[in-house]
Amino acid sequence: TINLDRLMNRIAALGRIGALPGGGCKRLALSVEDAEGRALVTGWFRAAGLEVHTDVIGNCWAIRPGRSGGAPVVMGSHIDTVATGGLYDGVLGVLGGLEVIESAIEAGTETEKPLAVAFFTNEEGARFAPDMMGSGVAQGGLDLDEMLAKVGIDGVSVAEALAAIGAAGPDPVGALAPDTYLELHIEQGPVLEAEGLDIGVVTGVQGISWTEITIEGQAAHAGTTPMALRHDAGLVAARIATEARAIADAFGPPQVATVGRIALTPDLVNVIPERAVLTVDLRNTDEARLQAAEARLFERAEAFAAAEGCRLSRRTLARFEPVAFDATLVDAVEAEAQALGLTHRRMPSGAGHDAQMFAPRCASAMIFVPSQDGISHNIREFTAPGQIAPGVRLLAQVALARAGR
Amino acid sequence: TINLDRLMNRIAALGRIGALPGGGCKRLALSVEDAEGRALVTGWFRAAGLEVHTDVIGNCWAIRPGRSGGAPVVMGSHIDTVATGGLYDGVLGVLGGLEVIESAIEAGTETEKPLAVAFFTNEEGARFAPDMMGSGVAQGGLDLDEMLAKVGIDGVSVAEALAAIGAAGPDPVGALAPDTYLELHIEQGPVLEAEGLDIGVVTGVQGISWTEITIEGQAAHAGTTPMALRHDAGLVAARIATEARAIADAFGPPQVATVGRIALTPDLVNVIPERAVLTVDLRNTDEARLQAAEARLFERAEAFAAAEGCRLSRRTLARFEPVAFDATLVDAVEAEAQALGLTHRRMPSGAGHDAQMFAPRCASAMIFVPSQDGISHNIREFTAPGQIAPGVRLLAQVALARAGR
Ligand SMILES: NC(=O)NCCC(=O)O
Numbered sequence: 001t002i003n004l005d006r007l008m009n010r011i012a013a014l015g016r017i018g019a020l021p022g023g024g025c026k027r028l029a030l031s032v033e034d035a036e037g038r039a040l041v042t043g044w045f046r047a048a049g050l051e052v053h054t055d056v057i058g059n060c061w062a063i064r065p066g067r068s069g070g071a072p073v074v075m076g077s078h079i080d081t082v083a084t085g086g087l088y089d090g091v092l093g094v095l096g097g098l099e100v101i102e103s104a105i106e107a108g109t110e111t112e113k114p115l116a117v118a119f120f121t122n123e124e125g126a127r128f129a130p131d132m133m134g135s136g137v138a139q140g141g142l143d144l145d146e147m148l149a150k151v152g153i154d155g156v157s158v159a160e161a162l163a164a165i166g167a168a169g170p171d172p173v174g175a176l177a178p179d180t181y182l183e184l185h186i187e188q189g190p191v192l193e194a195e196g197l198d199i200g201v202v203t204g205v206q207g208i209s210w211t212e213i214t215i216e217g218q219a220a221h222a223g224t225t226p227m228a229l230r231h232d233a234g235l236v237a238a239r240i241a242t243e244a245r246a247i248a249d250a251f252g253p254p255q256v257a258t259v260g261r262i263a264l265t266p267d268l269v270n271v272i273p274e275r276a277v278l279t280v281d282l283r284n285t286d287e288a289r290l291q292a293a294e295a296r297l298f299e300r301a302e303a304f305a306a307a308e309g310c311r312l313s314r315r316t317l318a319r320f321e322p323v324a325f326d327a328t329l330v331d332a333v334e335a336e337a338q339a340l341g342l343t344h345r346r347m348p349s350g351a352g353h354d355a356q357m358f359a360p361r362c363a364s365a366m367i368f369v370p371s372q373d374g375i376s377h378n379i380r381e382f383t384a385p386g387q388i389a390p391g392v393r394l395l396a397q398v399a400l401a402r403a404g405r
Numbered sequence: 406t407i408n409l410d411r412l413m414n415r416i417a418a419l420g421r422i423g424a425l426p427g428g429g430c431k432r433l434a435l436s437v438e439d440a441e442g443r444a445l446v447t448g449w450f451r452a453a454g455l456e457v458h459t460d461v462i463g464n465c466w467a468i469r470p471g472r473s474g475g476a477p478v479v480m481g482s483h484i485d486t487v488a489t490g491g492l493y494d495g496v497l498g499v500l501g502g503l504e505v506i507e508s509a510i511e512a513g514t515e516t517e518k519p520l521a522v523a524f525f526t527n528e529e530g531a532r533f534a535p536d537m538m539g540s541g542v543a544q545g546g547l548d549l550d551e552m553l554a555k556v557g558i559d560g561v562s563v564a565e566a567l568a569a570i571g572a573a574g575p576d577p578v579g580a581l582a583p584d585t586y587l588e589l590h591i592e593q594g595p596v597l598e599a600e601g602l603d604i605g606v607v608t609g610v611q612g613i614s615w616t617e618i619t620i621e622g623q624a625a626h627a628g629t630t631p632m633a634l635r636h637d638a639g640l641v642a643a644r645i646a647t648e649a650r651a652i653a654d655a656f657g658p659p660q661v662a663t664v665g666r667i668a669l670t671p672d673l674v675n676v677i678p679e680r681a682v683l684t685v686d687l688r689n690t691d692e693a694r695l696q697a698a699e700a701r702l703f704e705r706a707e708a709f710a711a712a713e714g715c716r717l718s719r720r721t722l723a724r725f726e727p728v729a730f731d732a733t734l735v736d737a738v739e740a741e742a743q744a745l746g747l748t749h750r751r752m753p754s755g756a757g758h759d760a761q762m763f764a765p766r767c768a769s770a771m772i773f774v775p776s777q778d779g780i781s782h783n784i785r786e787f788t789a790p791g792q793i794a795p796g797v798r799l800l801a802q803v804a805l806a807r808a809g810r
């Protein structure tokens with residue numbers, strides 16, 4: 001039995017840090033709001049009697065020892081948010097994991113292996129690309145020095161941002177080495193709600209491709225420059241954005257494509273843009289299809305730029321192949337859901353998650369609960385307490401079973 | 406005979422105020438750089454023995470009295486620039502006009518009517534829309550209070566910006582009432598250079614339509630939100646930008662169309678944009694064609710927004726009908742060019758100019774000199790001294806003739 005009120009009160013309390021006027025919150029990775037959030041959550045870790053560990057990129061975890069020691073069963077996620085974030089994305093997995101441990105402590109339930117709860121730095125990738133940065137570094141998928149040098153949307157590097165809020169700790173890369181990694185998360189999509197199900201048994205995460213494209217044209221007068229003589233970087237960006245949609249339409253589900261950022265220079269009403277920088281987010285559960293989508297996008301983008309007499313350059317902000325979770329662990333999640341009498345289905349994840357970074361290193365799996373209207377990365381993101389409770393109960397069952405009661 | 410060295414030195418000196426690293430300059434209207442530019446230019450007015458007048462919206466002019474008084478023959482333009490501005494746009498008309506007056510003083514040449522040189526506030530419209538704001542107010546085409554309330558791209562109003570740099574003066578609207586208005590300007594387009602001509606005899610200015618369009622969609626997760634459920638405000642903006650180009654292509658010259666600004670919210674790689682604000686600049690020499698272009702753009706924009714389940718709103722930032730200059734004065738410019746042995750052609754102006762605001766009130770005309778590569782609103786904007794001199798000599802001839810030697 002878990003304490004749902006305590007969990008919901010904590011979600012609400014964390015949501016007040018970086019709260020936005022209309023609801024939701026903005027706690028970009030390594031911002032002052034993130035620092036406040038870290039202090040609140042690690043305070044709860046300590047209040048539960050757990051020792052807090054922090055590594056060089058600011059990942060934090062707390063361990064409850066097991067009877068026989070060894071590698072812990074880790075329940076984790078993240079507490080950073082996008083700029084238009086909700087209260088549940090990431091937070092549920094962290095505070096849900098803490099709730100599982102605290103309930104076990106209160107019930108006097110011991111385990112063979114240690115239990116741990118963790119949150120990882122910059123899962124969202126909204127301020128610094130790539131996403132899943134902290135978990136990627138922790139598990140060796142991403143290089144520490146390369147990540148510390150990444151510069152965010154505000155021109156600040158990860159190393160500078162860590163220093164500014166004092167978020168880095170003494171633990172080295174690899175200090176957290178899970179036996180099992182479990183992540184409870186809101187679905188962030190519409191499937192569970194539409195099908196009236198309690199639980200998504202997550203089979204894997206689709207491949208993610210983030211590219212930043214820069215177009216260099218020529219600033220010129222909007223009134224005097226004949227159309228035939230223009231090198232309009234903004235037009236090329238617009239053509240790429242419409243092409244991204246066309247690719248998603250042509251490939252069909254599960255291919256998705258999003259242009260989330262466009263910045264024009266000089267960005268004035270009567271000046272043809274000399275420069276445009278945009279991002280393209282492409283995702284597919286199939287690596288070959290994802291590569292085909294990338295190939296078409298890059299080829300068409302080059303053609304648009306060439307036709308307008310503009311130069312194009314691009315750099316990869318993030319690139320993760322599709323990940324399949326551990327088959328035995330996924331079966332266990334499904335079996336425990338069944339045993340608890342919860343309605344459920346297997347499904348891939350559309351969003352990236354810290355669990356995918358752990359998957360190559362240790363048995364990893366995820367549990368989804370429904371998102372109202374399928375909405376996330378929006379202040380309206382919502383999952384009712386009655387939908388959260390089954391997810392936390394399932395997380396507890398799977399974690400305690402893996403840790404050995 | 407004019408003093409070309411003095412003129413070129415002054416153009417260079419003014420160009421050092423707000424100078425950009427790669428050349429060119431940024432002296433946005435009513436900025437601190439604009440204030441410095443105003444001080445330099447009015448200092449030259451005073452050094453030439455002229456009394457300086459400033460009106461309530463910061464327009465400045467200096468008069469050399471004529472033998473019989475009355476309304477002056479005004480030579481004017483502007484000294485504000487866009488953010489990627491050159492050294493000649495506007496500046497040439499002001500400092501060329503000063504050169505005409507100073508040369509006349511030095512030569513002891515008197516005129517019946519007074520001669521005046523003027524510069525007008527915020528001709529560019531880059532910081533505050535509409536463009537031609539100062540001249541529009543001076544001549545009653547634009548309402549003073551409405552213009553003082555306009556808010557710029559940085560959130561500052563015209564009234565606040567005037568106060569911040571102390572640019573407003575005591576003269577009321579209408580204090581400058583020209584007998585004739587003459588404006589020397591760089592072409593800012595490629596025609597004169599391509600045809601190897603000295604002078605453009607400007608017959609009028611094409612109609613200008615500036616619209617700001619706001620799209621409201623829904624922020625959502627780029628990875629989890631199925632394409633069919635998206636309300637992507639950025640995609641609608643991109644479709645409008647490509648449609649603007651399609652309209653220019655379909656209508657053919659002289660129709661031009663430019664999307665100079667696009668701003669997305671929240672502008673993050675993995676969030677579907679919930680809001681997009683863009684500007685569309687449409688121009689045509691024919692009012693009916695311009696209206697047809699606007700009608701098609703607005704209709705298609707509504708359709709794009711509706712198809713994506715987004716809301717669209719729009720507001721007019723500037724709207725000027727095509728203007729024809731005074732036929733007698735245009736004939737006089739052409740005849741004087743011929744008499745000076747300059748090669749010339751009649752042409753419309755693609756850019757808006759202060760002269761178009763004076764045209765309904767007094768005989769007005771313009772003289773163009775070539776722009777290298779037709780480039781303007783770009784730091785590479787250039788017109789050689791040898792191309793400037795014929796323009797200033799022609800300005801002097803026409804002005805002195807109109808003022809009565
Ligand atoms: N879960 C989540 O929103 N992750 C952010 C990374 C992404 O998928 O864009």
Ligand SMILES: NC(=O)NCCC(=O)O
Nearest residue numbers: 223270528529536756757
């Ligand atoms: N001459 C000039 O560049 N005017 C600015 C207004 C415009 O035409 O966009």
